[in-house]
Amino acid sequence: MSISDSILSVNNDLPIRTDLPVHSGKVRSVYWLTESDSRRLIEQKAYPVPADTPLAIMVISDRISAFDCIWHGEQNMQGVPGKGAALNAISNHWFGLFKQKGLADSHILDIPHPFIWIVQKAKPVMIEAICRQYITGSMWRAYEKGERDFCGIKLEEGLSQDSKLSELLMTPSTKGILKGIPNVPEADDVNITRENITDNFAAFNFENIEDVTLYEKLLKEGFAVISEALAEQEQIFVDTKFEFGYVKDLNGDNKLIYMDEVGTPDSSRIWDAQQYKNGKVVENSKESFRQLLLNHFPDPDILLNKNRMPERLALAKDNALPVEVLMEVSKTYLDIAEKITGAKIELSDNPKAEIIEILKDQYQLVD
Template identity: 60%
Template sequence: MRVLAQNNDLPIRTEQSVHSGKVRSVYWLTKADSARLIKERDYPAHPSAELAIMVISDRLSAFECMWRAEGGLDGVPGKGAALNAISGHWFQRFGEAGLARSHILETPHPLVWVVQRAKPIMIEAIARQYITGSMWRAYERGEREFCGIRLPEALVRDQRLEHLLITPSTKGIMTGVPDVPEVDDVNVSQDILRTHWEAFKFQSATDVDHYASLLASGFEVIAEEIDSLGQVFVDTKFEFGYATNRDGVDELIYMDEVGTPDSSRIWDAKAYAQGQVVENSKEGFRQALLAYADDPDILINKDRMDERYAFATGTVLPRQMMMDVSSTYIDIAERITGRPLDVSENPRDDIVRVLREELGIIQN
């Protein structure tokens, strides 16, 4: 099983530079190709909407760094296909529940989405049903107010919270917003979002409550189905933005990925009932990486970022660490979707063939 490590050099017809993130690369299509595909494929987008091809890689990011393993393994086999399959499943469930659509218009290949350009709101939309991770670390330090929410005394690590908590953080650095430090990834309250909704790129103050409703409802859809599969949906991050529909109206939609092992914590329910936490998400790799590092503080201390980057660049992990992640991702994807994961043996060649034959967007 091959990995797709490099995804920013495909011969897709575009007039803009390729945007390459930690895991995905985005190719903005020409106006002519966008208009043609909207018409030919009957996408639920305005005829003037901009479309892109989003190609997911198998690269593995953790602690804001990329990781590789022995034997030239520059990614996790099956990871990209697993993330796409899981997100696609949940977006379908959201649509069936009457929540909102996503920016995904089509999935022509297991590693590829056709997406509509959306205008993102500048928050990471986070929901938590259990106290763990950064919330637990803050609570353990004595903090009791989190994103404007007062937490009760005597909570214990990994405990289920009485209510689902909406705990957003900033997406990027916000400037000139009272009570919001000018650094990335700052926790903010719903009240701050309502007061400064324009700064966070909401189109109205009421949309602050609308996003929270879509987040909570989406969480509940996933949690209920995950529970039936013997898993616990612990916490998650969604992203939202505005996209123009067929009628030219901006809609608040789901963006990026949802309910995946990359964006969520998922625990084994049987183990949790017995007082143990068994991760079925990227958190398992994070914990393994902390145990592997001679000085784990490098990975969690943001004041040591230069050392962290140097450690990641100079480290070749044991191959088994990557294969453990592969097993986790493929297993949870097949449980959620109820079918074998479609993993390409020659991903790059298959992607080019599909985009040429089905969408006609490969450069001549």
Template identity: 75%
Template sequence: MSLADKVLAVNNDLPIRTDLPVHSGKVRSVYWLTEADSRRLIQEKGYDVAADAPLAIMVISDRISAFECIWHGEGGMNGVPGKGAALNAISNHWFKLFHENGLADSHILDIPHPFVWIVQKAKPVMIEAICRQYITGSMWRSYAKGEREFCGIQIADNLQKDQKLPELLITPSTKGILKGIPGVPEVDDVNITRDDIINNHEAFQFRSKEDIAVYEKLLKEGFDVISSELEKIDQVFVDTKFEFGYVTDASGNEKLIYMDEVGTPDSSRIWDGPSYREGKVIENSKEVFRQELLNYFPDPDILINKDRMEERYALAKDNALPAELLQKVSDTYVGIAEKIIGEKLPLSDNPKAEIIEILRDQYALID
């Protein structure tokens, strides 16, 4: 079996029973179960959700996106071997720790296969919550140009690139296009201040003003749990993105939960500790892939200049990346996952066949 066969690139064509179109994101595909199947599973498996809660099967892929494009490699390699399994394993690890530490639950109810989550429908809070412990990336680029205010927070002068910040910074941005919020442009992913959230909490889909403090507490506690665990394996937790939503449990209590993924190389920056102490940054995150792309193409401006999107899409579509480049990214993802979970990552020779078998035989979701 070739390496390309082991990559799960297409994940929106599984024969899972559903009445709705499959929602296919950059990395995950979501299959909303029929009302009958949702009710049956809640009853059979004893999930702690309302009896009529809509459930979905979320299937991860090995696809890789960067600079808003999906990339592929030579020899039909339409993804990065091991990437999907690595992302899910890392998220599962952190979600479990959050639960054990009494932080909050996640949208995940069940993990039938390393590539698959059974999730409950949550009402999302319309904020991408970025936590930063070091000044790097886009924040450093703005700082180097003289900016000192980020999301309404004043930052000290004389900071150096990649330096640890005096305290954890929360720099939120909008999730999706939000309309009618004073002073907030109607575009996706625009920076907002704490005051913006407090003054317009309903527009951001918070149930109450008090929940803003809950969200901030979960952000900081979640960051601290991951950061201290990564310290034990001599890795530096640099920054990350959290997403939140509301669900109702079996007793009818509405609660704020973690959504999407947490603490993964796709949603976070993780640096190698020993190298950082020597003054060198070695990334254990998607940043490795971004840097490889910037070095690989003769005109890297196409990748960062938003006025050249057409050229960028063409670049991604027309260029099969060298297999060794994708293998390097695979080594990064699998390597950091195995460090975090403390064991070998279970990799599959034929993930699609395995998923179909499990969902058919153990969950009766495939005819």
């Protein structure tokens, strides 16, 4: 098998029975099941949701995005071997730990294959819930330029790059373009304050104002659970992004849950603790790939400057990265996944064929 055969790069062309268009994001594709298939699976598998709950198959890929672009490699490498399975395994591990510790559920009902989740429909809260324990990345770049106000929080003078903050900071931003909210620009990924959220909680899809406090509690508690577990592996949980949404419980009542992915190298920065003690930052997350791209191209401003997006997209499309670069990224993802879960991530010879076979034989979702 060539290494490119093990990569699942296209994940929106599976023959899964659906009445709706497939929704494809940067990394995952979502297939909404027919009403009859949703009802059948809920009954057959005894999923703990109301009988009329819409279900979806969520298929991860091995694609890698950075700076809002999808990147590829030489020798037809359209992604990173093992990345998708590693991300799912890490999220599954943390979601399980959250549930075990009584925090909140996730949208996942079943995991038929390392690349797929069966999820219940959730109404997303329109916030990228970001938590930071260290000052680095975009926050450091802004701080270095003199900015001190972050999402309504004032930072003290005299901080140094990559240093630990005096407290865990919640720096939320908008998820998607939200219209008609006072003092919130109509753009994706705009920093917002707690006051913006509490004054307009319904516009962010919160059911009530109390749930703003609940989301903050779940964010802090989830961060602490992951941070403590990583510390045992001599890793530092630097910062992360969580997403929340509402689903129906068995009684048909709405409950706030964790959704999307949590504590992965895609959504978080993770540093090697021993190296940090020695004064060196070693990334065990996608941040190492971002840094590599910034060093790889002669004009890093293309990657950092949102006004140069057409040039950036062309850069990603026209430049196949060296195979060894993507294999190094693969090692980062597989190593951290195996550290976190305590289990080896097995690469599949043909993930797409495996997925189709399982969904056909065990779930009757492929004609």
